[in-house]
Amino acid sequence: MHMKHYLNQIARQMTEKPLPSFASEADFQRWRRQRQAQFHQMLGIDVYLNRPRTPLNVTITGTVECGTHKIHALYFESVPGLYVAANLYIPSNLSRPAPGILYLCGHAPKQKIHYQDHPRKFAQLGFVTLALDTIQLGEVHGIHHGTFSYGMFHWISKGYTPAAPEVWNAIRGLDLLSKLEEVDPDRLGVTGHSGGGSISWWTICADDRVKAMATSSGTGTIASHVRERTLDTHCDCNFPNNPYGWSLIEAYAIAAPRPVLIVSPDSDMHFKIDAVRQVYERLKAFYTHLGYERNAGFMEFHGPHSYSAESRKAIFSWFVTHLTEEHAVPEEMSDVDGIKESDDNLLVFRGNVPANDESTSVQDWFIPHARLNEINSKAELAEERRRAVKLLSEESFAAFPKQKLPVELVWEQELETNRFWLRQFSFESEPGWRLWGEIKGETGAPLAPAPAAISLRPPGDVRGIRSMELLQGLTSEWLKVRLDTRGTGDTAWGSELNWHIRRALALMGRTVASMRVWDALRGIEAVRTMPEVDEERIVIAGQGEMAVVALYAALLDGRVSAVIVRDPPGTHQVAADADGREGMLEIINCLRHLDLPQAAGLLWPIDIVFIGNRPDTFRWTETLYRTLGEPGGIWRLSSLADWPGSERAVSKRKGHGPS
Structure with a gap:
């Protein structure tokens, strides 16, 4: 689509929605x-x-x-x-x-x-x-x-x-x-x-x-x-x-x-x-x-x-x-x-x-900034996470489809060499939107369900290479997945349309970022149905503005085992260029409840891995992780090869104990 x-379709559907009728003046x-x-x-x-x-x-x-x-x-x-x-x-x-x-x-x-x-x-x-x-x-x-x-x-x-x-x-x-x-x-x-x-x-x-x-x-x-x-x-x-x-x-x-x-x-x-x-x-x-x-x-x-x-x-x-x-x-x-x-x-x-x-x-x-309640224990974090997810679901992601349809995973193409195998697939995010991805593994790796790392394709990634480069350093046992959310890959639109799209979507109760969060959740759901994937060992990764999508998708999903981000923005409070061509970070009302460092902090105890720049605002996240301690881990690395969680995921799959 x-x-x-x-x-136009969503705007028409909203406008044609009938006004209610009432049995009495009191009901009205x-x-x-x-x-x-x-x-x-x-x-x-x-x-x-x-x-x-x-x-x-x-x-x-x-x-x-x-x-x-x-x-x-x-x-x-x-x-x-x-x-x-x-x-x-x-x-x-x-x-x-x-x-x-x-x-x-x-x-x-x-x-x-x-x-x-x-x-x-x-x-x-x-x-x-x-x-x-x-x-x-x-x-x-x-x-x-x-x-x-x-x-x-x-x-x-x-x-x-x-x-x-x-x-x-x-x-x-x-x-x-x-x-x-x-x-x-x-x-x-x-x-x-x-x-x-x-x-x-x-x-x-x-x-x-x-x-x-x-x-x-x-x-x-x-x-x-x-x-x-x-x-x-x-x-x-x-x-x-x-x-x-x-x-x-x-x-x-x-x-x-x-x-x-x-x-x-x-x-x-x-x-x-x-x-x-x-x-x-x-x-x-x-x-x-x-x-x-x-x-x-x-x-x-x-x-x-x-x-x-x-x-x-x-x-x-x-x-x-x-x-x-x-x-x-x-x-x-x-x-x-x-x-x-x-x-x-x-x-x-x-x-x-x-x-x-x-x-x-x-x-x-004029609109007061959100302040999370103080978190000093696992119980307080669980309550704050429950509260935040509820508020975000009601006031930031209310446009998510009310009726969740089957993802209808379709295998589109397959390729196998003596070094790796690759399968392209598609899935339905919402009616009219069929999105693409690919999953890649090394030839000869064990066939038992393996951990999978999903990398969200960033806008402008013409050949889909940058998204896979983000996963470099993971060991051969990992399955690597590229996921194309809306506005990337085959559904990309010219950046000159961004200004209109961003203003129109906000008028209709959604944003590009919130749509991509939904796409990521649907993509995770599709990957979990793949027989070669261990559905409990899925990692999601994103770079730049897609790091925002990865963080919120992980928070709403509640089951991913780690988030990998490269050069994430430090806050939602970042102005774009006047034409709105870049930096599509906005999610309606999210700052009334939390900002990116708080969204990341509420992910404890899963691992958070920063590759490249880690904005100073995320010191709040690191402090919270230190307060709550293990098993949560937060890392600043130059390569995923140095991430201990990579080996833990593989060890769990091999039956070598908990992560």
Whole structure:
């Protein structure tokens, strides 16, 4: 199967997955609460929701009177040091608390200034409106384009997306609005365009205080984003972290049954109109099933990725209808008046961002790093390994096929000389993927089941030689196996596709590395069925990025007897090149639970052999192995000929005692 075909197939299957039906309102609400809690965890904001909110420390830096309303230029801290620049529009002559609107800016330069027409009109309609800059393009300058522009694919391992702090900033914006004496906290809405349209979805999904939402040019499907490659035009912030492989439609459904209006032009290069229509039709049916058909709205107009007079009037009337006691129709609404305030009236910091601004490093600290519990005994290690494998299975490898089919081992070719014999084989990793390998032994070696060393073919190994070279130094009694996981050998794809593949797979709850871990597990399973192999004496080896695959495959398999790695990376927290061509180390959410040295440490008591460079981070692994002692062994060698475990494996096969 070609990788692009596979991406399209998985994206289509995810998007076509039906939404659930419910026997009662109570059943629906239980489902929604459970899904919302998962959504908080996916984003990583559960950490912040589960502890007391920190002070907002709202600071007003300027005010301008506009007749129908006034505007405060202000900032607040969503967490200490994370500054959010905003403009607060308060209607004049309010006689009672008014509904509040949170306006989320899209990716335009000088965001709240560029989009000022919209909060201005809302204020003229009687809504207290808070317009927020994003972390990236407003007055603070953090990074949204981590995987898009800078090769920061380790964000995927962290379970980090800039959607997370943007949603948290929006939640704190709702906190600010709800505390104003001019605002009725039971009548809050959220809206925005483009990236702001996407974050509007994620904010209503995350916070039940939002009673109505309108999203402009922020709605799509995974199938469309992958098939038409509109994903390639999107900032990282458009999508939540997705370890469970939800479709976007499944995520949008958390907003039900609250009023949602989807607004989209028919010529949007970022969100194809057919996909937007599909979302609306699916959500409309879902809302109808729940008995809230009128709460799902859709407005389509002719044009590119932008607002129009018609779309703005549809949005304004939506909030008048759903957040006030009036009913409005778009045709009777007036559009924005086109009056613009000067930049100086709307700027908050005017170039003087507070010195301790944390927005430039938010990607480093917003998702807390995992810390393993202290391990001082074999029992503690066993418990920590059980816990880690469970969490990784649920949050990093959830995309593994649920139904494990037979590997269907097929012998493809055989060769025998007076020095060695070689057999090529294939096996099925998952439907549509038949992968290759070869097993090699020395002619004349004993025929009894022998220990086998499986070497994972690295990308770029054109003839499959480098993978076998890694096993040099093993004695003649060893069987040597080369295993070609996806993206190597016959299933290799051009490296220019890597950038798209890596972003698409993460959107669908998997990564190249996690797919290769599955392939390695299936390959181990296939090798165990071979009569010449001692199934209890199997070693797995990998070099470079394939060392990551070897370590996790060994941890999940639980039966391999050793891991051999050459020049492994020292951590998942390594940025790739901007085009994403190399270093495919990311595994979704793994850094929320452990890093590579901890994954290796949890392999005790099996041997770990480092050939070549051993990064300093693995001192943690060596310390743990020393603490727990024998029978675990960890080695730094220049050749496998010096590894005592090689002879132990052979001795066991000959019946010479335990290893």
